[in-house]
Each structure stands twice: as structure tokens, then as C-alpha cells.
Amino acid sequence: MIERTLSGFRVSRAGPLALLQDSGRFGVRHLGVTQGGPADLHAWAWANSLTGNAWGTGVLEITFGGLELVAEGDLTIALTGADLGIKHNRQPAPRWRTLAVAAGDTLTFGTPANGLRAYLAVSGGFRGDTVLGSSACVVREQLGGFDGQGNSLREGDTLTVNRAGTPPAQRAAPESERHDYRQMAILDLLPGAQIAAFTGRSLFDAFNAEWRVDQRADRMGVRLTGPALQCSIGSLISEGISLGAVQVPPDGQPIALLNDRQTIGGYPRLGNLTPMAASRLAQCMPGQAVRFRAAGIDSTLRQHRRFLQEHAAASAC
Amino acid sequence: MNSPRLPCLERAGLDGWMVRLFNTIEENNLLWLTALGEDCEAAFGDALVDLVPSYTTLLVVFDPLRMTPCEARQQLVDILACLKPAEAGADGRLHELPTRYDQQTGPDLQRVAELSGLSVESVIEAHSSREYRVFALGFAPGFAFMGLLDQALICPRLDTPRQKVPAGSVAIAGQQTAAYPMATPGGWNLIGHTPVRLFDRNRDGFSLLRVGDRVSFVPMERACD
DSSP: OOOOEEEEEEEEEOOSEEEEEOSOOOSOGGGTOOOOSOSSHHHHHHHHHHTTOOTTOBEEEEESOOOEEEESSOEEEEEEEEEOOOEETTEEOOOSBEEEEOTTOEEEOOOOSEEEEEEEEETTOBOOOOBTTBOOOBTTTTBBSSSSBOOOOOTTOEEEEEOOSSOOOOOBOOGGGSOOTTSOEEEEEEEOGGGGGBOHHHHHHHHHSOEEEEEEESSSEEEEESSOOOBSOOOOSOEEOOTTEEEOOTTOOOEEEOTTOOSEEOSOEEEEEOHHHHHHHTTOOTTOEEEEEEOOHHHHHHHHHHHHHHHHHHHHO | OOOOOSSEEEEOSTTEEEEEOOSSOOTTHHHHHHHHHHHHHHHHGGGEEEEEEETTEEEEEEOTTTOOHHHHHHHHHHHHHTOOOOOTTSSSOEEEEEEBOSTTTOTTHHHHHHHHTOOHHHHHHHHHTSOEEEEEEOSSTTOEEEEOOOGGGOBOOOSSOEEEEOTTEEEEEBTEEEEOSSOEEEOSEEEEEOOSOOBOTTSTTSBSOOTTOEEEEEEOOOTTO
């Protein structure tokens, strides 16, 4: 019998947060189960494309750094997203391209130098426990991940990978896709139904002020601080919340809701970040400044379809 | 802001529409929301990603590769044009949740009694003598927001939420009641405990309770009293 899985990495040192993420958990949100999946869809998709993996394959999302992995086999990997001072056998590891690692090699994640979340894909894909149709790891819900229980990686964990069909060709992402997350993020926002309930002054502020990423930022949502936005609606009867919704509680400070958000909520919303804007925000460090820019639905749809199609095609060749 | 004319469709990002059917919480809303969800499943087919019903609305999430927002909107307009409510009584399963009401499992039972001016026994009687409807699921997997509570039992959330509410805790806040499927932080008033497993990843359907279901809490006899 052909062995389909092999051991990929052993965790020799755990960091604050390293989670397995496939594309997310869908079809169960009516049960109160959140979406999960990669906070930065853009970098996650590139990690899979570079390693020849199909869309949706499990990738490791490493937040802040601190993690150290030891390879237990010869593997082809790709590192995308944040520069967390990653070292391959004590040498700086190249990002946004395929990289061969041999059994015994170490991958060490330091501290954030540019961006917040790095993505590590391995050719063949990490193998997680599928729970409610997905291996997306959601700590709060105790679902998904390598053990199915929603745990972040711990020292001593062994990460199994699926054996790759054929070794992928050397690949690299074009320069234009390698984002510099230190630049001020311009976040495209699709206006929502309650936007007219904000005062004129607040709408001006929303799209012209610089917003600062607060310390209170995680995979559920990112708080932004700046001028207090005033809305004639204080709260709504709770309703479903979609990815990237920018809600404004009575203190006037917006919260952009990301992958692990609660499924329903009752604050008025300016609208929704586009999927790429939500990805970009997920790479911002507390203290960084961001701006909102109103986006149109047609151009956003065109861009997003192109992104999805390119990455579906990349894995097929 | 003036209330929008209902029903209305509101953009919810690149791949979503919010269908707003009502602006007040009524049990009969559920008949319409149930029917709307079923019609969406039939009409959208594989292009449907998620449906999130809640009190007065249904969030419809579709696959942006299979449908444009414009096509999805037209589909919803067509569904709304001939929407009929589900048949009353046929729209939700009935669940009886055996519940132990006591100070140990319900540390806020006394507080609720004081706020409502009722005895602890009357609080238990008021909570357990009513059939509730599930208006929404959220907060945590399988956490069902149920109502409506007896007016006498309406009391605010705790000023400081508890760091950890044990799984199975039966709680009330505002006009609503709920049972915690898993241990989470929580600010509701705890009045009892049910041993029923509300969320189980190995069970078909995962969550015991669904939007539209009917629930009653049945007091368990205390063996040692």
C-alpha cells in the first residue's frame, strides 16, 4: 500500500499563535459557527499556488512569529505574507517563492519586521482533522486544526503532510504581489445600507481621517481609533455579519470584522471591506495608520474573480 | 433615519445580500424566514454559500464566481415576489430540555428573584411554564437565542461578564433565554443547568437547536430534597 501521508515537521518551539487554515468553514454559519480560514486570503492563496496545491489546501498561518519547526522529510515549501525574520537553518529564508527543505532542517520564525502573519505551505498540503467540513482552526470554537480541537501549535506537535503527486516546478510570485505591509494600507470599502444614517461630518471623517489600528486586534476583528463617528442608529436587532463588515458601536470607533467574527451582531455598519482589503488589514500591526476608500461593486467583483481564477488555475498546472 | 420599506435588500459586501423582512421581533417572523431560507436553497443551488437567519433578517451569502451580486439580487427579488410563509406549527421541532434550577448551577437565581420581586420558586415556574422559539443562533456554535421571556423575568445582563460560564448553563437576559453549548465567557444571568448536549460535532446536523425550533425547559426533580 502506498503511504499517502508523511510526517512533515515537528514543532521544536511554539510561538504565540500558529494555526492550520484551509479556505474556511462554510454552510454552517446558521448554526452559529464562524467562517475561520486565512486572515490574509491573498498571501494564503499564493502559498498554495507556489507549491502547486489546489485552492483550499491547508496552510499554516503564523502570527507574530516565535515558532520553530524541524523538517522530518525532504519537502518543497513556500513562505508568503509577513516577514517575521524567518530563518532556514539560521540563514534568512526567501519568501514568495518555492524553497526546498531537507530532513533535519530548521525553520525559525522571529519577530514581525513587515506585516503580522506569515503563511507556510508545503507541497501536498498539511493534513488536518476535518470538522464540520473544514480543517480551519478556530481556537474560540475549539474546532479544526491538526487535532480537530482548535488548538494552536504546541511544542512537540507533529505536522503530517499529504504526499505530493509530483514535485512542483520552481516558482516565484511577481514583485507586484509581494506587499510591503509597512506602507499605509488603503482599505477599499463597499458602502453598506446604514451608511446614510451617519452624519455628513462622520462620513467625511470616515473616508478622510487616518485610522489607527488598536491593540485590540485579533482574528475576530480589528478595532480602529480616530474621530468618533456618529450614527443615528445606536443598535440594531442582531443580524448576520459578513466578512469585512465595518461596524460602529456607540463609542464611534469602528471595528472591522474578520474571519473568526461572531456570526450575528447588532451595530450599524459603514459597509464591508473588500476581501483584499480585509486581507491587507490582517497584516497591520497595532499603531499602524490606515485609510478607507469607497469602492465600487463592479470593479471589486472583476478584481476578485480574477484573483480566484488565477489561483485556481495556478494549482491546476 | 426613516425605516426602510419592507421587505428590502441591502448589500452585505461582495458576496452577500441582507434580506430585511421585518423591523420588530415577532414569533410569526420565523414562518417567513424559514420559507425564505428554503426558497433560497432551492433557487441558488450550488451557488449558495451560507444562510444566516436572525430575528427579522436573512443574510444570503453566495459564490461570487458563480453569480454576480446583480444576479443574486434578481434571484432574491423573484423569490420575495411569490414568498409564502411556512405552515404554522410545521416550521419547527419541539425540544424539551430537562433543567436543574438551583443556586449551585444558577448562581443568579436569587438576583433575578430580587429584581423581579418574585420568589425563587415563582421565577422557576415562570421560566419553565412557557414554550420559547429560537430566533437566532450565534455568539458560539449552537448558542440559541430564544424568546420571548415572561415580562416579569426581564432583567439586564451582568455589569461584568463572567470569564467562564459552564457548558449547559441556562441563562436569561433582556427578553431572551439561552443555554450555553460550551464553556465561554458570558454576561447573562445564570438560573440553572441542562445536561443535554446542545452542540455535538459527531451528530448529524451538529446543533440540537435551529432557528424556528420550539423549546421548553422542564424542571428536573432534585433527588436529595
